[in-house]
Amino acid sequence: MSAGEHDEERWLVIDGRRWRRTDPAIPEELAAxxxxxxxRGRSGVRSAKRAGDEEAIAAARRRVGLAKHGLGERGPYWWERPEPERVADARAALRDLDALPDPDPLRDD
Structure with a gap:
């Protein structure tokens, strides 16, 4: 199969813009x-921007970045890396995210 034949597995195009898809090797519970x-990170960015809180914006963007790296949507292309390494990185990203302070302490999970 050529690289072009894999494009729809790897990329999502919305309004002409190409976005990397989530790594399909990540178990659904972990991806969820x-x-x-x-x-929560995206919501935090919006809330912090409305409040003009630069520190909170940076913290929320860090959460977004960690989550997107964990999902394989940022960083090295997931299709170029061994699956066990990718899943291990996703688990590490989740551990890092879970260790962050809760952006909304009133949230009820």
Whole structure:
């Protein structure tokens, strides 16, 4: 199979912009936990921007970045790396994310 034949497995195109897809090797439970952190990070960025809180913006962007790296959507291309290494990196990203202070202490998980 040529690289072009893999494009739709690797990339999502929205409004002409190409976004890297989540690594399909990541177990769903792990991917769901990473997506939860991603959503909280994105929400935190919006809230912090409204409040004009630069420190909170930076913290929320860090959460987004860690989650996207864990999902394989940033960093080295997941399809160029061994699967066990990718899953281990996703687990490490989740551990790092879980260790961050909760951006919304009133949230009820």
């Amino acid at each position: 936990a990473l997506r939860s952190h991603l959503g």
